[in-house]
Structures are given as C-alpha cells and as structure tokens.
Amino acid sequence: MKDTMDLNPASSLNSVLDALAEPLFFGGEIPRDQRVAAARWIAARQGLPRSYGGMFAPTDGDAKGIRLFTGEPVVSRAGIGHLLGEEACRILTVLEVKEPVVQTALHRAVGNMSELLESSEKRGYDTSMYCCGTCSSGYWRNLALGIFPRSEERLHRGLRRLKDLRNEEGRWQKFPFYHTSLALVEIGPSLAKDELRYAARTWERILPRLARAKDRYAQRRASVGRRLLELCSS
Numbered sequence: 702m703k704d705t706m707d708l709n710p711a712s713s714l715n716s717v718l719d720a721l722a723e724p725l726f727f728g729g730e731i732p733r734d735q736r737v738a739a740a741r742w743i744a745a746r747q748g749l750p751r752s753y754g755g756m757f758a759p760t761d762g763d764a765k766g767i768r769l770f771t772g773e774p775v776v777s778r779a780g781i782g783h784l785l786g787e788e789a790c791r792i793l794t795v796l797e798v799k800e801p802v803v804q805t806a807l808h809r810a811v812g813n814m815s816e817l818l819e820s821s822e823k824r825g826y827d828t829s830m831y832c833c834g835t836c837s838s839g840y841w842r843n844l845a846l847g848i849f850p851r852s853e854e855r856l857h858r859g860l861r862r863l864k865d866l867r868n869e870e871g872r873w874q875k876f877p878f879y880h881t882s883l884a885l886v887e888i889g890p891s892l893a894k895d896e897l898r899y900a901a902r903t904w905e906r907i908l909p910r911l912a913r914a915k916d917r918y919a920q921r922r923a924s925v926g927r928r929l930l931e932l933c934s935s
C-alpha cells in the first residue's frame with residue numbers, strides 16, 4: 702500500500718475504497734494511522750447528499766463513473782451511489798476501526814439500507830437481488846459478510862435465480878462475470894457450490910491468459926480465478 706493516502710475533500714470515494722480494498726484482498730498491511738484516518742474520512746460521508754439509501758455519498762470525483770474492484774465500469778448515477786455505499790459498508794466492516802464515530806456511521810448506513818430492503822419487500826419486491834446484476838453482486842458481497850438481516854436466506858434465493866441466468870458461454874446474463882465470481886468466492890461453497898463449479902469451466906479457459914497480463918485489474922481477476930478454482934478442488 703502507498704505510504705500516504707489522499708484523503709482531501711476532493712478525493713473520490715471510489716479511489717479511497719479501492720486503495721483499501723487492494724491490501725485487504727491480497728493480505729497486505731495497512732498502517733494503523735492510515736486505517737483510522739481512512740475510516741474516519743469514509744464515515745464522514747454517511748448520509749450526505751447523493752448517498753444511496755442513507756449509506757455513504759460519492760464525491761464529485763466519482764460523478765463521471767467508477768470501476769469495480771475487478772475492473773468493470775459503472776456509469777449510472779444510481780449505480781455509482783449504490784455500489785459505493787455497499788463497498789463503504791463492506792470496507793468499514795472489514796477494517797474494524799472501533800472508534801465511536803466510525804461505528805456509529807456504519808450502524809446508521811447499514812440500518813438505513815436494511816430499512817430500504819424491508820420497505821421494498823413490503824411493496825412486493827424480492828430482495829434476493831438488487832436492481833441489476835452489477836448492483837446485485839456488490840450487494841451479495843455484503844450479504845456474504847452478514848451485514849444485512851436475513852443474509853443467508855436472501856443469498857439462497859439469489860443464487861437460485863442466478864442459476865436460471867446461465868448462458869451458453871459459461872457466464873450469466875446481466876451479471877458481470879469477474880465481479881460475480883468475486884462475490885461467489887466470498888460467499889463460499891457452502892452456499893454457492895453449484896455456481897462456483899459452473900464458473901470454474903470458464904475460469905479454466907481464461908485464467909492462463911489473464912495470469913500473463915500486467916495491469917492491476919487483470920491481476921485481480923486472475924487472483925479471483927485462482928481462488929475460485931481452489932475452492933472447487935478442495
């Protein structure tokens with residue numbers, strides 16, 4: 702991880718979250734002072750204008766579009782707000798900075814989104830997925846952590862629906878392959894065994910090419926693929 706992290710008001714939320722996600726994913730070290738400073742900076746964005754569902758608000762630097770951890774682009778305003786809010790909840794949960802200001806912001810964000818999910822269900826919507834495939838994979842990563850109520854139940858139903866969206870190319874309709882694979886790895890084989898095995902056939906074909914690439918998104922994707930194949934072989 703870089704020795705310093707840009708946490709000025711003009712920084713993009715996406716860039717801060719991504720800088721934290723990289724060492725968390727690969728097992729790198731985040732110095733405590735950076736961990737705390739970043740958590741405070743993220744927490745201060747809870748409930749601000751443009752926050753989705755009362756989670757964490759994008760900055761002006763995010764307005765033109767973001768890229769997911771695995772590189773897929775997101776350009777819609779609602780998608781940017783939702784996915785950054787989900788990722789901020791996930792990162793703060795994993796960072797485990799116990800300061801009251803951080804935990805209070807996280808509690809509020811999770812509570813607000815949980816209320817939105819409950820309200821959607823009362824209106825007849827199924828909360829096993831969320832909006833589109835891209836938003837669903839981000840949402841599922843938080844269900845995998847148990848951040849929202851009834852996470853396992855919602856994942857069970859969502860994975861059944863995902864199975865129905867398989868296509869003839871070893872991927873899924875509407876769902877981004879790499880980010881969905883990441884979500885499946887985090888969900889794990891106890892719930893996602895069938896979809897992990899389904900995706901493995903595609904990963905066996907594409908992983909050698911990705912493993913030779915040098916850009917950071919290809920390297921992240923290759924690591925996802927290796928982890929997925931390891932889960933399928935264990």
